[in-house]
Amino acid sequence: MSVTTSPFLPEADAGAFSSDAPAFIPLALDEADMAAYASMGVALGCGTETCAEAFMLATPAARELAVQLWRGAVFAAKAGGAELTARMQAQWQAEQALEAMRALIGLAPERMPHAALAAAGLRYSA
Secondary structure (H helix, E strand, C coil): CCCCCCCCCCHHHHHHHCCCCCCCCCCCCCHHHHHHHHHHHHHHCCCHHHHHHHHHHECHHHHHHHHHHHHHHHHHHHCCCCCHHHHHHHHHHHHHHHHHHHHHCCCCCCCCCHHHHHHCCCECCC
């Protein structure tokens, strides 16, 4: 996965993930992937493991679209400008991209049930 980490997980907050519990590190993922999932998890309001699991259950088409939505959210979050209207528009765009991403990868079953995602070919059946 080639995804940019985002302003949603500032470097100062990286220590917030340390705890006494062992870290979630699937064997098939490298550190860059885990950093991307951690950053996405923070932005989506879920943990790293939940975010990684959602991506693993998503089909390749859904994963690619989710990555595009993520890039859009990161771009919108970094954009803005000095004008209040421009900043508010950029924030709204980032929130919309994250909300769409959340539904697409199955983190919002109230909006898009897992069975509907599976029927559309966007999610594998668990």
